[in-house]
Amino acid sequence: MNAAGQPLYDLAVIGGGVNGCGIARDAAGRGARVLLLEAGDLAGGTSSASTKLIHGGLRYLEHYEFGLVRESLSERERLWAIAPHIAWPMRFVLPYVPGLRPRWLVRLGLFLYDHIGGRKRLPATETVALARHPAGTPLKPEFTSAFVYSDCWVDDARLVVLNARDAADRGAEVRTRCRVTHLRRDGDAWQIEAGGERFAARAVINAAGPGVIDLLDQSGLPHQRAMRLVRGSHIVVPRLFDHPFAYFFQLPDGRIFFAIPYEGDFTLIGTTDVDHHGGPIAASEAEIAYLCEGASRFFRQAVTPADVVWTYSGVRPLIDDGSGRPEAATRGYDLDLSDDSAGAPLLSVFGGKITTYRHLAEEAVETLAERLPVLRGHGWTAGSALPGGDFAVDAAARIEADFAARFPFLAPAAHRLVRTFGTTAFAIFEGAASLADCGRDFGHGLTEREVRHLVAREWARSAEDVLWRRTKLGLRLSPAEAETLDQFIQQECRS
Template identity: 55%
Template sequence: MPSTPSSPAYDLLVIGGGVNGAGIARDAAGRGLSVLLCEKDDLAAHTSSASTKLIHGGLRYLEHYEFSLVRKALIERERLMRVAPHIIRPLRFVMPHDATQRPAWLIRTGLFLYDHLAHRRMLPGSTRIALQRHPAGAALRPGYRVGFEYSDGWVDDARLVVLCARDAAERGAHIRTRCRVLRTERAGSAWHAELRGQDGGIRMVQARALVNAAGPWAASVAAQAEPERRARGLRLVKGSHIVVPRRFTHEYAYIFQHSDQRIVFAIPYERDFTLIGTTDVDFPGDPDRVAIDADETAYLCAVASHYFAQSVAPADVVWSYSGVRPLLEDEHASASAVTRDYQLLLHGEQGAAPLLSVFGGKITTFRKLAEDAMDQLAPRLGCRAPAWTETAPLPGGDIAARFPGSRAPDGFDAYVRERQGALPWLPARLVARYARAYGTRMERLLGGCASLADLGDEVLPGLYAAEINYLVEQEWARTAADILWRRTKLGLHLPMDAEGRLDRWLSERKETSA
């Protein structure tokens, strides 16, 4: 592969702008390494924005004896709630129970383990409940009398990725979206890479180490980089979700046990909706073209209708999304039984440029995965800086410093009240949305604004020019889809033509600033 002495050189080239790639870029930049992250589409455009949006230990993994994975995830659950209280919040889950399901003693045992596998400071423990007297019982069919309640967390998954990338950039990393890595080649102690940007232009870069965090494409990236080595097998599993008008008004979520031994979540979502998912279906197709199919929709509707007093039909679905999980191949026949743990493979003899490939993983353990990755790579790069991300807030997450002694969500709620009092000219609901999405960074978004007029054009209902400009300039948003479906979820609340209108506004903005 041709290269020139003028090709930009980095310590680390990261391929993939999902949660693992962004997490590794952040960790590496914070250790003082020069980093280039390349993502062929938008940040979190694929698997990392298509999750069930939970920060959780994975209660069902206990059935597969994955105690180490569950403990690791439970530890991370607490840590992430501390460093990102704006985009991560506690959530109580209700599990209805009847005699056809797993026996009650087994569930109680599992919940006891879930409560005690890792030290728990922020969340209440599990308990048995009488559904007739519980707020969550009213939305269920009359036959459900007994249930169990436990704690986990909710996360805005796409914003988690963007904030990791933002933090990485502020620590010196270069983030390039819509930039495809066409080829990589090891040449002694360096990797040479050929990149194609959004404008079609080709450029060459060099890096001392290569990180393959390409998710569903990780096996093919590894095979191209090291064609002589047999690539690690991945099992691509499609997970789909549906969104329907809300089926309940309380703030609890549900975990439903189905007759096929799978579980389905029903989660309060975006104030007016219920999020239902997920499926687990082996996926042999192109991850760029993944979408829910009619069988998956029917499955999720049937599970929800089995429990809810108000049935759910395919015609009720207002939005759906699907993602491909790159899971480690193993002997399990069931896609739902394949481990969600990760494996890091480091290749390259001493003196040769290393390649670290990331296989598997789940969103809850992304920070630990990134730390483990850099603990392996840093010595190869002569970097002695220690791990640092365990207690470092993500951008906008430094809320606890404003309210010493508070715990999430108390600190976040106090911050919202404080901002609403300080910004009487801004609708309270908009203040709450800004706080949830941007945390303390909302103050940068608002800048010197002192009235609604200072926010500029209201391009779409509730979406002002000031927010759009912030997302373009600070968060790599380029299209209406980036803004309406990943940086925010405003697309659920807006008219059908909203995306087209916003794309036209963005195009005009670009022409004006050119």
């Protein structure tokens, strides 16, 4: 407690996106008393609106960001290893398009991609004839050859929640729906007002993502930073191909986009890069048309706006490096630690991306440790599994089979449950001997027992939290089913 009788935390982290939750996890694991404050739901903004890739960023090589690519590539297999239930390898097919990037340049880029990031388990790049490859079947016949390389896919929103869960398991206090309204330095501590409560902390990390500068401005804290907010939009359409490969496509305007197998019955297409100057964070008609037209250049089956079953958009907070086009702005990050003479330290996080979140968090904590001794120690997150990920990367199928054998009445949902919760799925349903023991059925394998877990252990407070971030069952439940679920959650949260 401080002199005013408020709880005194070692560290308050503002922002419940991937960077904030990663920082809270790292700091809590070093023994610090951590408070995490999030204005809405965990991963409620940018961190659930990515293309869901753990990747080096092949196109960043064109902008000579070799350091960022190397750092990102080195993280791929680390994240796969600590979260094999929500992250897994994926092979990407890059068709050669005459008249765009020369074949030798693409091959050189992929050679660097294979060799600068410490790749160990992921397969290397190969060149294929599309007429003899499964990925060629849905493409137009003029695309005859392609490069096939490796990256990883990740459930971005679950990555955030699992970092928060691990932070809480290590002693952190996680507060959602708790917007910071006042932040003031008071000598050797920060006074914080959030969600109608007051808190105090020896140090603050501002990981508010797109709101990082807004928080500084509203608190009257000096800075000399400029951010570039870039909106990335995605569309989801019924499945365009029946194989496990994803696609990386080049367009004549120099941009690229992906088409990725998604949730079994769908294809995810994205992303756009559009400067965002305020207003709703949603895909515009122009962005939807752009993605549909891009996909239709390559697939035999035309894609139209009428085919789109869902869109999502996020605003990426990029460091303003003076780049002309939005896609050329750096995806790197910078950490700004307040001056030594200012009293209680403040560290602000500018930029970043899903792939580098763990390394960013480690670097942020170690930077702040210069001023907050409780944080001193060795980095530990690279080798410690996230909740439910305590199994070998090649054992997911076995875990799924074991779950289906242990709970045969849940066999139709076993794949989703294990890919969502990993080994935690066994604990959620421990003691259940029949479907009746799982409570209400909200549809498509979502049971009351799972929902109660999401509310009690994963901070879910609405049907939207459950259907679009903790799971992707929003693609399947009807509006009436979603409303029934929401009513149940509201009742559960009041009890």
